[in-house]
Amino acid sequence: MNPEQTNVVELSSVSKRFKLGTTEVDALKEISLGIRKNDFAAITGPSGSGKSTLLNLIGCLDVPTSGEVKISGTRTSDLDEKALDKLRSRAIGFIFQSFNLIPVLKAVENVMLPLQLHGLKAQQMREQAEHALRQVGLEHYIDHLPDQLSGGQRQRVSIARALVTKPNLVLADEPTANLDSSNSEAIIELMRKLNKESGVTFVFSTHDASLLGKVDRIIRIRDGKLQEDTAAAPLKKALG
Numbered sequence: 001m002n003p004e005q006t007n008v009v010e011l012s013s014v015s016k017r018f019k020l021g022t023t024e025v026d027a028l029k030e031i032s033l034g035i036r037k038n039d040f041a042a043i044t045g046p047s048g049s050g051k052s053t054l055l056n057l058i059g060c061l062d063v064p065t066s067g068e069v070k071i072s073g074t075r076t077s078d079l080d081e082k083a084l085d086k087l088r089s090r091a092i093g094f095i096f097q098s099f100n101l102i103p104v105l106k107a108v109e110n111v112m113l114p115l116q117l118h119g120l121k122a123q124q125m126r127e128q129a130e131h132a133l134r135q136v137g138l139e140h141y142i143d144h145l146p147d148q149l150s151g152g153q154r155q156r157v158s159i160a161r162a163l164v165t166k167p168n169l170v171l172a173d174e175p176t177a178n179l180d181s182s183n184s185e186a187i188i189e190l191m192r193k194l195n196k197e198s199g200v201t202f203v204f205s206t207h208d209a210s211l212l213g214k215v216d217r218i219i220r221i222r223d224g225k226l227q228e229d230t231a232a233a234p235l236k237k238a239l240g
């Protein structure tokens with residue numbers, strides 16, 4: 001079997017250089033890795049090591065300076081902005097550390113938002129949003145506004161919003177950074193349950209070493225370089 005067929009996203013020798021005035025920062029250097037279907041993976045590394053930059057490239061929110069990104073086998077450099085937008089909105093869900101909920105919209109209305117690009121009727125959007133809120137255990141908070149919810153509940157709403165379009169891949173940049181330790185664990189356990197039950201691939205970044213015991217795969221970066229990828233370990237071992 002061609003291993004690429006099972007990869008949701010494939011990065012080949014990807015580098016990212018930022019220019020700030022006359023200064024250049026090599027945020028990522030020659031990273032090659034594949035995100036496989038059903039992965040439950042954490043990207044970890046010190047502050048400034050390139051975690052957010054890597055997630056942004058995996059999610060096609062940014063483009064590499066060199067190297068290649070493929071989504072489900074399609075080279076993203078072959079797509080125009082409109083095609084890339086469409087691919088992103090259908091295939092990838094995003095979760096942010098600050099939740100990014102709209103304060104004047106109820107939980108269910110926040111979750112309905114990504115469906116507006118999908119040409120559904122209002123009733124269908126509402127039913128799908130309510131289903132996503134049930135999946136994250138918020139069936140009793142459907143009509144609450146974000147400021148009537150705790151931090152952990154707000155992050156659950158944003159997980160429901162990421163899942164409502166039924167993406168193959170959900171990316172989360174430091175999803176637990178604004179939560180206390182018990183809520184952080186609960187959010188990772190919820191993502192893991194959704195990963196096991198619905199087969200959604202999850203990749204999230206974290207500083208928090210205590211969460212790494214809960215993932216199947218650790219992608220560790222340092223100074224923009226891939227330092228460790230536990231998914232690659234068995235292969236290396238097998239090759240001696």
Ligand SMILES: Nc1ncnc2c1ncn2[C@@H]1O[C@H](COP(=O)(O)OP(=O)(O)OP(=O)(O)O)[C@@H](O)[C@H]1O
Pocket residue numbers: 018019020025026027045046047048049050051052053054207
């Ligand atoms: N838009 C940008 N312009 C210039 N430099 C940037 C930009 N985005 C990131 N960088 C630089 O790239 C490097 C990697 O940043 P990145 O945000 O990916 O790290 P990180 O590991 O996510 O950090 P943290 O854990 O603190 O969020 C840093 O040196 C950062 O200053």
